[in-house]
Amino acid sequence: MNPLELLNLLKERFGDEKILEARVEDRRLFFKVPYESAHEIASLLREKGFDMPITMGGTDFPKKKVIEIFYSIWSSIHDFVVTMKFDISRDEPKYKTFIDIWPGVHNFERETWELLGVEIEGHPRLKLLLLPEDWSFEEEGYPLRKDFDPSRYKRPWGDEE
């Protein structure tokens, strides 16, 4: 299977209106889905042999008031990467975990939870991974969001005060 065939298969199965912004490149397939059908499509991808999660994360869009989550999955059979994206609301960032479909996203989801402030329902261990143990989300916020101000962590250089 190549990326184009997979795209056609997905469009055939779920209809054009579910598979948005699709882009086929060499060994890559990017597409966007509505969140409601994300798990269904993920299960189909897993069935079709997309078994190894290679990266996962989110992008904050304050103007559009959404956080875009992406999952990139490599297939050990077809040898290409498919990136599935979906939007969740920025005011109430919350979605259901994909850990039952791809166990390897465990730590990536944990990281997304702490750095982007996305509540991931059903994740077994939402515990601080990269941030310090005394990090306070209320006071300091979520580092990868666009409204996070890194200048408060700036240390003076040399003789600067």
Add this chain to the structure above:
Amino acid sequence: MLDWIIEFVRNNFQTLFRITFFPGLTFLFVFTIFAVWFQRKYLARLMLRMGPVHAGKVLGWLQLIADAFKLMTKEIILPKYAYKKLFLFSAITLPVIPAAAIALIPFGPGYAIFNLPGYTAPLFLGIMSLYPIFIILMGWASNNKFTLIGAFRTIYLDVAGEIPIFLAVLGVMIWAGTYDLQTIVEMQRSMWFVIPQFLGFIVFFISYFAMIEKAPMDIPEAETELVFGYRTEYTGALFLDTMMGDYINVLAWTLLMITLYFGGYNGPQIFADPILNGAFWILIKLIILLTITFTVIISYARLRIDQAIRLGWYYLIPLALANIVLTVILKSLGV
């Protein structure tokens, strides 16, 4: 009072000399420092390094003395939840045990600290078997997880190493027909026992690494997972003390190996005085054997505890028993 002391020293000069100088306390202290320095220098060369160079200009010979003084000046920290009396007692007593065993080793004809006739070989083993008990006490009294696991491992390792080494010594005693180390050495004037007792020597040499707790069997120490094993919590002078115990232990077992298998103090006549000659040869043999030991230390990865026990029980004990049977057969044939 003074007269009495002078009189006492004059009458017991030889005994006092043995206890305080050679092969007593001074020798032990100096030799421990030499052994550590030698190990560092020799292993460094094998690792393509220089080892200590600065202190004392020539080969860094003052380095270990400087280290010892540095450790003595450091603070001794007693862990809050340790059993403090036992913590101190076990560490302080540790070097005494192998040192007491060394008192039985003859360094020349009739020249040991205690010239006990008779059962010196079993007595040596008996004293040395106390050594692991103090290690276990150290580990347990520190009340720390790493030291406790180190102490458990000492128990296991003892099971793996002590039985084969005792059986190997038994082979030598059967072959010599005596329990006396002095007599065993005298019997090796013509032929070292490493030849008739070769199987036993292999068993001894492998179990020896379990007894001195050095790589490939430094399992109780295991710095990769247990920091420093049972002596993790010891600092300053107490740490120095436990390290002394460690190296005197190495010295004791190496001396036993020389005595049992490599002819003890026997050697070609170089010095007219037989005791000086004996001491000279025993030191030469000691340095050669320590070099071999250190080479083994650097050449192998550490075994896991279950692998060490398997080695001990599946291979060394049957081999040691076979050695005893062979010895008895050879003996009864009158070879």
Add this chain to the structure above:
Amino acid sequence: MSHDMQRYLTDPFQEITELGEGLFRLNIGPQLPISGQGRFLVVTDGELVYDIEVDIGYSHRGIEKILEYKNYIQGVVPLERMVMLDTSNILMGFVRAVEDLYGVEPPPRAKYIRTIINELNRISSHLYALGLFAESAGWNPAVFIWTTADREPILDLLEMITGARWSHSFFIPGGVRADLPNGIKERILDTMDYIEKRLEVYEDAWIYNETFRLRTEGVGVLPRDKAIEWGAAGPSLRASGVAYDTRKNEPYSAYPELDFKIVTHTAGDSYARGWVRFEEMKVSIDLIRQAIENIPEGRVKKTLPPRPVKQEALARAETGRGEINFYIYTEGRDKPYRVKISPASFRNFFVIEQLPKIQEIKLADVPPLLYSFDPWFLDADR
């Protein structure tokens, strides 16, 4: 002072506390001899390990966030701080992603230079990793010091080419900073001969050493299906029998024009992971020889066009520890809007956490198990 802090001051080390049924939780790291800049919480009853929890994040610098404030050329410098041993391979992923965004293909000579530097870096990274692996199996540090010493000629070469022993910042989007210096070819070939000779020594002294095999064979077996499912990367994946190497499967730089094989092993245990690394060094030597013989003439860099042609890119590259991939989203400025880095160690730590669940692991196996994955905490922390 809060109540919690008070307790911490009077009792900084937990005394022997039990989890019930005689289990301890051992705190290995972050200052212990072999732990690196991370911490492992190991639940054990003395020898058997029931659970390993990897606590990373001790050196989290927020490189993903920093990159959002730097343009693509400036971003090279903080990015390299992820893995100082393997800087150019880490950079390769970023540079590929940016080139993909701008639709630029580097000149052929630059591709060959990149390949040479990448492979030199891979050898030095693998040498270091194998040294630590040997030390973690309870070896006296002999092997570690040998391998560290043998990295020196490679670092000298890198210094000749790039001007820095490590952290060379030599790759930029669109090519490399400078051409190769004169007389480098003989120097590289000589060094490769030397490394090859040293590898033979290692083979005798260490790779086929009995005690080393005893300690590492059959320890931490990672089955093929689990390796894929949990997302193992790099040599750990290949040791489990998955013939996947980004250099071959997603060819970049000069790799499609060079002839090499993917090293795989089927056992999936710690020894296999070390063995794969060892064999990969031989492959790397071969690759460098081929590249230096066939290097074309020409320019070594191109300028980037003013605007990116794409909005997002996902680029992958093979580092010493495995695949690194960069997801870059841009809104057309000279800075990325979002960079998501997923390094190999980050994925491998999850695999390490899962291993005690499928097999019996002893406490003494924990360090060799960890170091067979060649974990690099700075890499995982970003």
